[in-house]
Amino acid sequence: MDIATLDHICRLSKLNFTEEEQQKALAEMSDIIALMDTIKEYDITYDDTKDHNEIRYADLREDIPAPSFPTEKLQQNTSPRDNCYVVPKMME
């Protein structure tokens, strides 16, 4: 893995690293990817038609409207203002 790839993956992951952290992460991720690369030795192809943990529509519950949790309970882990979650501006 190189710095450009790590930067790209960090963006996808919504994570930031300082320069020192980045060097450490690069070394660790390179070791981990080297381990993962050994999987390429194994000659096998994924068969989309043979999934063993499929969820069938029959397993899904009926979509029946029902009362949900009280708003104040859902908002107990934050500091809402007028029942809204307050975040920094998304657009200037």
Add this chain to the structure above:
Amino acid sequence: MDLKNITVKELRSKLDAKEIGAREAAALFLDEIKKNDDKVLSYITVTGDEAMKTADAAQKRIDAGDPAPLTGIPLALKDNLCTDGIRTTCSSRMLGDFVPPYSATAVEKLAAQDYVILGKVSMDEFAMGGSTQTSAFAKTKNPYDTERVPGGSSGGSAAAVAAGFCAAALGSDTGGSIRQPASFCGVTGLKPTYGRVSRYGLVAFASSLDQIGPIARTAEDCGIILNAIAGHDPKDATSKDVPFTDFNEKLGQSISGMRIAIPKEFYGDAVDEEVRTAVMNAAHEYEKMGAELVDCSISTLKYAVQAYYLISSAEAASNLSRYDGIKYGLRGEGHSFDEMIRDSRNRGFGAEVKRRILLGNYALSSGYYDAYYRKALALKQQIISEYNAVFENADVILTPTAPSVAYKIGVQDNDPVKMYTADICTVTVNIAGLPAINTTCGYDRDGMPIGMSIVGRRFDESTIIQTADAFEKTFSPVRCTL
């Protein structure tokens, strides 16, 4: 009365015979936690008031002559099981103050039996790790030797059971997180078939692999708890409607004629000799009981850790993308929406969680998806095929649970690859969605417990409980002293 080594079954008898009250039993465990948990650090949250409240409700039910198997039994819960009104941290700064608005279905099912909640126990952060040393709040120690790890990720659950801080506990198992800490702490841990127990309210790590299960002192106790928490749940579409009556229904039945498969790849040089010897001694004990040992092969084991880490990290990257600090969880700072989210995640997640997210997003990203993620899914199919082939000729499979006994704290902290490859004995069971149980089969030269795993066919938990119980009845465990 000393309850430190009591089983759930024994405590049930004492409660029903009024030899002890539910409140007294809860108080004895809470006292033990207060006196000794500073040496082990198994609990993140002790729920003393809630324990007494639930004990009173349990006593009423016992007095009315209508106790369920877990009525009045004091249990600990892994801190990734949502508990309505009780802090659920996942051992992460991200959820350090999180109080769920609802309880997990497994917890609701325990509550329906009027169990007694003692508290929430530590784990590796977001269940990612095998040592409980990635916990942001309680780096749990092994009660057999407090300089060693208790295993993980359900290290708090296993250590609390081993130390006598609860009658039993719930854990969760994504790649060995119930069985490996049970092995390290000398207790019994059961990972049910994928779909047997609802995952609703279990904080998601890798949704196709996660499963909730019990950690207790005996296989029979695991069966009692599994009876309570198993079953289809409309709130979890991956839970299966497979009927069961009693997972302990085969207890005491002879295992004569049972075919026990010994996959050669699990007994190679990667596994310590003392561990191999102890597990093979147990295999020969089964032979003496009339079982037949069958040689077999799981040739894909060589690539199993890689497949497991690619699949689980890909799912983790997706599942953990919900932590943005907006509706719950640690809220970071920033001038823009994006800065705020990044700061929340930077400050909220620990190093191992960040590594898994990076690996998962790498494996899923354009240009790498086929080479890593789809290849891992292909291996998953091959691993399932290999297990199916073994079960055509065997009733259960016997393997070591871990390549070694519990290791010293700090030994693997800075080596993720070493940490990952230590999962070699457990991950295939999750990949194949099979049930497996760990029980103690010996001790090494330092007195540390050695565990073996008995793996069964899908939804055949009763046979692995029967098999583990048959061995436990011949074995004298050495309980730890703090």
